[in-house]
Amino acid sequence: MSPSSVQDLSGSRLRIFLFMAWRNLWRYPVRSLLTVCALSGGLAMVIFNASLMTGMTRQMVVYATEVSTGHIQVHRQAFADDQDLYATLPWPWLEAIEADFPQLHVAPRLYAAGLASTTETSTGVMIRAVDAERERAVTRMLGQVRQGEVALGVIDETEQGIARYGVAVGAQLARNMRLAPGDELVLVTQAADGSIGNALFVVTAVLNPMELNFDRMGVVMSLEAYRQLMFLEEGFHELAILLDDLDQLEAIQMALQDKLALLEQQTPLDEWGGPVQVRNWKELNPAVSEMLAVSNSMTLIIGLIIVALASLGMLNTMLMAVHERTREFGILMAIGMKKHWLLVMVLLEALCLSLLSAVIGALLGSWLGLRMEDTGIDFSDMMPDGYDWGGIIFEPVMKGWLEPSHVLYASLMMIVVALLASLIPSWRSIRLKPVEAMR
Amino acid sequence: MSAFFRYLALLMLLPSLALARDADALMRHIDGLWRGKTSQATMTMTVTTRRYERAMTMQAWSRGKHYSLIVIEQPVKDKGVATLKVEQNIWNYLPKINRVTKVPSSMMAGSWMGSHFTNDDLVKESTFEDDYDSQITFEGERDGQAIIEITSIPKPDAAVVWGKVVMTIDQQVLAPYRAWYYDEEGTLIRTLVFDQWQQQEDRTIPMRLSLTPQDKPGESTVITYHDIVFDIPLDTDFFSLKTLKRGRITP
Incomplete structure (x- = not known):
């Protein structure tokens, strides 16, 4: 066979x-x-x-x-650890990074702790200042609107001629303080120069829950409003970065690290703020x-x-x-x-x-x-x-x-x-x- | 037999009871030192942090331990900012925006006017006698000064931040030298130094209080009294939101 x-x-x-x-x-x-x-x-x-x-x-x-963190964030160590108000990154660095990495979307942010009051209640809040235009390119934070419409510019003036800026607040905070769009919010903080920062704001929007802390105590305002409240000119606390191609995450992270080290050589930072940290979203959200x-x-x-x-x-x-x-x-x-x-x-x-x-x-x-x-x-x-x-x-x-x-x-x-x-x-x-x- | 022991126990207990009473009386004296029945004072608070140094001049009025009002006069930026304390409540008046805000209880541990004092200090400082059990733990000479050391432990149900406060007092004039504030674990958190003693009517008052936090070396808050007068006529009406909202604050 x-x-x-x-x-x-x-x-x-x-x-x-x-x-x-x-x-x-x-x-x-x-x-x-x-x-x-x-x-x-x-x-x-x-x-x-x-x-x-x-x-x-x-x-x-x-x-x-994409909702609020971005793929990569840059902080000073003292800010990441203790929310040190003075641990900022200089403003010129923002343009330097944008010039060197045109493919990235970057958004600077500033933070502060404060006391928010209405005529009835008051509570501790976390202030987050954003550049609305850049922020919209990086995260959907300002798009997560539950109520109202986000407007962070000057809304109106009081009889004494004090400008009232618009703010967006977290849903839980709005519920606790019984805030609705159109309501006035008084913010009192300790400004960077030690003075008592205080200003009037108008709630323009209530944001959907995104982060636990932000939902409970978050108030979003514009960088300009923040500057007038906090007298903090030197720089920003956080840089949120969005990548179009996630496969490049590690490579971009490395490149950013190198770029920031170079910038730090050119303009040394104060020692109290600690070194610059570049962390990706996995490091930021280990859970x-x-x-x-x-x-x-x-x-x-x-x-x-x-x-x-x-x-x-x-x-x-x-x-x-x-x-x-x-x-x-x-x-x-x-x-x-x-x-x-x-x-x-x-x-x-x-x-x-x-x-x-x-x-x-x-x-x-x-x-x-x-x-x-x-x-x-x-x-x-x-x-x-x-x-x-x-x-x-x-x-x-x-x-x-x-x-x-x-x-x-x-x-x-x-x-x-x-x-x-x-x-x-x-x-x-x-x-x-x-x-x-x-x- | 048992009667004898009871007698012995009583005998042993007596001196400590007497001492405890003394300590309470001393703390009451300290509590009321800057206060009298009513008081008016001008003072400067200098806050030194590693980032800035700031001096604020302010006027303060008080009536008993439950009412006080402090208004900032200098610097111009904060002029007119007032803090009103009525019992356990604190309000701030902010002239720039013409609003009164209440400090919520959750913010009591927060800094008062950017200093190393907390809002809680403003409310609770006056209630040493109510919230703490005080005992004389040392009596005699230390560093060349005849002192009494009083250790105050919070009462079990008292809502206070400190785990223990130790204060040294001059034996003669009963004015305080120093106070150490410990947390519940027994770690020293801050030290308060009293100096520049001045004779005021019937009492000796330290005119300068320097607070240094233990965890921030080089930082401090110093309150210096320029003048202080007691027992001036002040109504409880004066300590009201109405006074705050009136803007110009005078009794």
Whole structure:
């Protein structure tokens, strides 16, 4: 016999066995269908879960970066550690960085602690001053409006001729102080020169929850209003940077570090403020980046558990199938069937089952995942202000994100696990002794 | 037998009771030193931080331990900024924007007018007698001065910031030398030094108070009294938001 005819022979044999396996499956259609249901249902759940997790991590990255943090932030150490008012970066550095990195979007920010009062209440607040135009290019902070319309310029003047600037406030702060757009807010702080900074403001907008602290005590104003309140001219506290291409994160971070070191050589900074720190969003939000790091393994583990449980159905079906066909197998062996062909036949049965389940499960799971991309799960009844993780507040709507590769991997995982489960019954079939089996 | 022990216990307890009473009387004396029934004072507060040094001249009025009013006269930038204290409440009047703001209880630990004193100092300083259990812990000569050392521990239910306050007082004129403020862990947080003693009617008053925080070397707040008069006619009406809003503050 030539090698090709052997192959032909085994190829046609395989076809015959495949045919037999398929026919064998439908000897008990209800049982097989139930197994297909269990496996495909399991697979659909795995795909659905993966799409939810992917959606959540994507949402987390967006919230941890684009909403208010940016991808990279630059601070002086004393500001990062203690919010030291005087730990500033000089204004000329902003232009120097913008000139050297035209591909980046940068936004300078200033901060201060203060006391906010209305006629009824007063409370401690965190003042954040932004350059509205640059800020809009970097984050969506000023776009997250719940009420009113963000306007940070001079709104009007009092009878004594004092200009009132507009401010936007956090939602929780607005609720605690019963603030609504149009209300007056008095801010009292200790200005940089030690004097008592005080000024009148008008609330123009209430912002949606973004960060825990900001929501409770945040007041956003313009750089100009800040300067008039705080008498702090030297520089800014924070530089938020947005990248168009996230793959360059590390490279840009390094380049920024070098550039800042060069700038520091040209204009040495005061020693109290400490060195300049360039940190990316993962370093800024370790809780979120750790969450992202474990989410892939979590998806895998949850998937394995679901698939393993579904495969128990497969194990049961195949055990039954082998058990009730003991006599049949005995006869087959008696008329000269090779044991390993018997094994192949049983495994082919399992393969048919799992392939069928994979197709149905993948379709069902993808459909569910795609639906989640559109509608998502809305928790806003339970958590109207979203939930927070590591100080960042997330939308109460969970959206899915279907990755085609996840569908493929989940289906492969299901097929492999199901086949592994069916190895046990098939192994039993070849250990049969023909005479005993026929008895 | 048991009667004997009770007698012995009583005998041992007596001196400490007497001492405790003495300490309370001393603290009451210290509490009232700058106050009298009513008082009016002019003083300069110099705040030195590593970033700036600022001197503020102000007028202060008080009536009993519950009412006080402080108005800044210098520098021009802060002229007219007033702080009113009525019992446990503090209000600030800001003439530039013509508004009165209340200092919330959450800000009591915050700095008062940029100094190293807290808002809480303004409210709580007067209640040594009410909030602390004081005991004489040393009596005798130290650094060539005959002193009494009084240690004050907050009463269990008192809402105070300090874990312990130790003060040394001159045995003769009963004026304070120094006070050390400790937190609940027993770490020294700040030291208050009293000097430039001056005889005022029936009492000796330190005219200068220097506060140095322990964690910020080189920083300090010094309050120097220029003049102080007691028992002038001052109504409780004077210590009101109305007075604050009137702008020009005179009794």
